[in-house]
Amino acid sequence: MSDPQQPKSRRDLLKLIGRTAGTAVMYQAMVDMGYAATSDFTGPVKLSGDVKKASVLILGAGIAGMVAAYELRKAGYRVQILEYNGRPGGRNWSLYGGDTYTEMGGLTQHVRFDKGLYFNPGPWRIPYHHQGILHYCQALNVPLEPFVAINNSSYIHSARAFGGKPMRYREVVADYDGYIAELLAKAVSQNQLDGALSKDEKDGLMVMLRTWGALDKNFEYKMGDASSNMRGYDKPPGGGLDSVPVNSEPMARKDLFSSAMWISLFLNKTWDFQSQLFQPVGGMGMIGKAFGQALNGLIRYNCQVTGIKQDDQGVTVTYKDQKNGGKVETATADWCVNTIPASVLSQIPMAVSSRLRNAVDSLSYIPAAKVGLQFKRRFWEEDEAIYGGVTYTDQPIFNISYPSHGFFQKGPGVLLGAYAFASMNTYGMESLSAPDMIQAALDQGANIHPQYKSEFQHGVAVAWHRVPWTLGCSGGWSDENRARHYDDMCAIDGRIVLAGEHCSRLPAWQEGAVLSALDAIKRLHQRVLSA
Amino acid sequence: MQSIRFYSGLVLLTATLGFSGGAQAQLFPQAKLPQQTGEAIYKGVCQTCHMPDAKGAVGAGTYPALANNSKLEVSGYPVAVVIHGQKAMPSFGQAMSDEQVANIVNYVRTHFGNNYKDSVTPDDVKAAR
Numbered sequence: 001m002s003d004p005q006q007p008k009s010r011r012d013l014l015k016l017i018g019r020t021a022g023t024a025v026m027y028q029a030m031v032d033m034g035y036a037a038t039s040d041f042t043g044p045v046k047l048s049g050d051v052k053k054a055s056v057l058i059l060g061a062g063i064a065g066m067v068a069a070y071e072l073r074k075a076g077y078r079v080q081i082l083e084y085n086g087r088p089g090g091r092n093w094s095l096y097g098g099d100t101y102t103e104m105g106g107l108t109q110h111v112r113f114d115k116g117l118y119f120n121p122g123p124w125r126i127p128y129h130h131q132g133i134l135h136y137c138q139a140l141n142v143p144l145e146p147f148v149a150i151n152n153s154s155y156i157h158s159a160r161a162f163g164g165k166p167m168r169y170r171e172v173v174a175d176y177d178g179y180i181a182e183l184l185a186k187a188v189s190q191n192q193l194d195g196a197l198s199k200d201e202k203d204g205l206m207v208m209l210r211t212w213g214a215l216d217k218n219f220e221y222k223m224g225d226a227s228s229n230m231r232g233y234d235k236p237p238g239g240g241l242d243s244v245p246v247n248s249e250p251m252a253r254k255d256l257f258s259s260a261m262w263i264s265l266f267l268n269k270t271w272d273f274q275s276q277l278f279q280p281v282g283g284m285g286m287i288g289k290a291f292g293q294a295l296n297g298l299i300r301y302n303c304q305v306t307g308i309k310q311d312d313q314g315v316t317v318t319y320k321d322q323k324n325g326g327k328v329e330t331a332t333a334d335w336c337v338n339t340i341p342a343s344v345l346s347q348i349p350m351a352v353s354s355r356l357r358n359a360v361d362s363l364s365y366i367p368a369a370k371v372g373l374q375f376k377r378r379f380w381e382e383d384e385a386i387y388g389g390v391t392y393t394d395q396p397i398f399n400i401s402y403p404s405h406g407f408f409q410k411g412p413g414v415l416l417g418a419y420a421f422a423s424m425n426t427y428g429m430e431s432l433s434a435p436d437m438i439q440a441a442l443d444q445g446a447n448i449h450p451q452y453k454s455e456f457q458h459g460v461a462v463a464w465h466r467v468p469w470t471l472g473c474s475g476g477w478s479d480e481n482r483a484r485h486y487d488d489m490c491a492i493d494g495r496i497v498l499a500g501e502h503c504s505r506l507p508a509w510q511e512g513a514v515l516s517a518l519d520a521i522k523r524l525h526q527r528v529l530s531a
Numbered sequence: 532m533q534s535i536r537f538y539s540g541l542v543l544l545t546a547t548l549g550f551s552g553g554a555q556a557q558l559f560p561q562a563k564l565p566q567q568t569g570e571a572i573y574k575g576v577c578q579t580c581h582m583p584d585a586k587g588a589v590g591a592g593t594y595p596a597l598a599n600n601s602k603l604e605v606s607g608y609p610v611a612v613v614i615h616g617q618k619a620m621p622s623f624g625q626a627m628s629d630e631q632v633a634n635i636v637n638y639v640r641t642h643f644g645n646n647y648k649d650s651v652t653p654d655d656v657k658a659a660r
Contacts, residue, residue: 364618
């Protein structure tokens with residue numbers, strides 16, 4: 001760098017890099033220095049200045065609403081929250097034995113899981129780069145443990161490939177890598193890539209392909225020591241006599257390539273699912289519970305908002321107090337942070353600009369369905385050596401996920417027997433009644449784990465379009481709709497600002513709710529200070 | 532056209548990338564609705580929210596009843612709602628063919644206490660897109 005100025009701080013250094021080397025390099029430097037390595041969470045929010053005891057009414061005690069309340073209270077605001085449910089958390093929610101859940105339409109399920117076992121109908125994993133929600137877990141003393149996302153012993157299953165036989169994740173990875181390496185090595189050795197590669201590159205690539213793809217000395221991917229070292233053995237190496245390993249036979253290339261099993265591998269290569277992921281000890285709902293305790297006394301439960309008005313003096317919200325026979329009450333404040341999902345908010349009269357109203361009305365919520373299943377024993381561990389992780393299938397259940405906790409425990413275990421999400425055949429799951437959805441999860445799961453039939457004990461099914469407080473899983477933004485309405489959804493409208501995952505670019509993630517809430521209250525705070 | 536969209540749990544690959552339900556075995560859910568008849572579409576999608584008896588449901592928000600619904604009298608209204616969506620109701624225009632939209636609208640308009648004689652054709656749906 002030619003600039004003689006000596007940087008005095010990290011910020012000065014970054015400015016200097018930005019000036020001399022351009023923003024791309026600055027960004028890289030920021031990543032290296034730990035500034036931008038996360039979502040855009042940059043540390044605890046600091047709302048400084050005299051807020052003169054301004055009051056804020058927060059609608060919704062989900063993650064967004066409780067983050068807003070937590071920080072605004074700290075900044076000196078008078079805060080109150082109205083919540084539809086009788087508990088904090090919103091979509092942050094775990095079901096335990098003894099719980100009941102009543103969905104829209106009136107069906108009530110009684111959860112009969114054994115003590116200590118649970119199921120997360122909503123969010124269930126936290127990527128390491130979701131530093132916002134992780135920050136609040138630490139601030140609220142919510143213990144975290146690893147969430148196993150990728151397990152090489154889990155299965156990839158297609159009803160339309162390999163006669164419906166589930167393949168181990170490691171076999172699919174090894175065989176794709178092997179055959180792709182073999183084909184590429186063939187192209188290189190036949191000089192078909194000479195225009196693209198120098199001699200040195202070719203030499204380097206051939207060494208890499210042979211090792212990476214577990215090719216034999218002829219650069220072919222075949223049954224042998226090298227390939228079995230990747231995909232596993234029919235009989236693994238042992239000790240003493242009779243210890244010689246028996247290699248395994250790779251899948252036929254044409255069968256593998258005409259399947260679509262790669263999709264399950266691809267998913268885990270994406271940013272959201274890269275290691276390390278976490279889960280709260282005892283269920284995702286622990287975060288909501290901890291927030292609720294931290295905000296003890298500020299949250300009024302069982303309140304259904306029925307109208308939102310504002311003028312230049314403040315905000316007035318009417319609500320039905322469901323614990324008091326649906327008596328209509330009002331709450332007032334100087335400002336309002338509104339985290340009610342757009343799917344519900346579009347049905348509530350609200351005095352806002354047509355731009356915000358149109359934005360809210362434009363957003364429907366995507367489908368999602370989850371089933372929790374308790375079995376008499378952890379057969380996936382005992383019989384199949386699967387400890388956590390996810391099995392993928394092209395059946396409507398889409399996922400089976402094994403618990404990332406309680407390994408090797410004897411007795412019952414609960415696994416996620418279905419997680420259908422966001423697609424047309426998710427409606428095929430959601431449209432089933434809860435008992436039928438559990439049965440579908442059992443029938444489809446038994447194609448992968450025959451033990452289902454003899455080991456099943458209890459099930460719980462949640463179709464997110466029938467969840468009374470959200471009417472769907474999460475905001476289903478299309479690119480066009482987002483371009484048209486997203487900024488209006490997030491903009492402060494008079495004395496009201498919206499927040500939640502639907503006001504973020506991390507749809508359906510709790511991190512989206514956190515980041516949205518922090519952004520909303522920072523802007524609101526500036527508005528308050530300048531008012 | 533949608534590009535790749537990242538949601539929690541799954542990447543939704545839409546018709547842009549050729550995942551709209553071709554002959555390929557697919558691990559990923561399709562972007563097109565597989566059901567064809569009105570009854571199958573109702574049972575496979577609509578009853579999720581509007582309920583098997585089409586009487587709707589109430590929570591923090593409401594799913595309106597389709598049973599005995601006078602708003603269905605003008606067929607263009609349900610056609611438009613199915614294609615374009617309305618508030619919490621998702622749009623199904625991209626997921627359903629003209630025939631599928633006509634089939635589901637005709638089914639609902641002749642069941643659940645509705646008895647509207649004029650049926651919707653795929654051409655009517657095409658014109659409403």
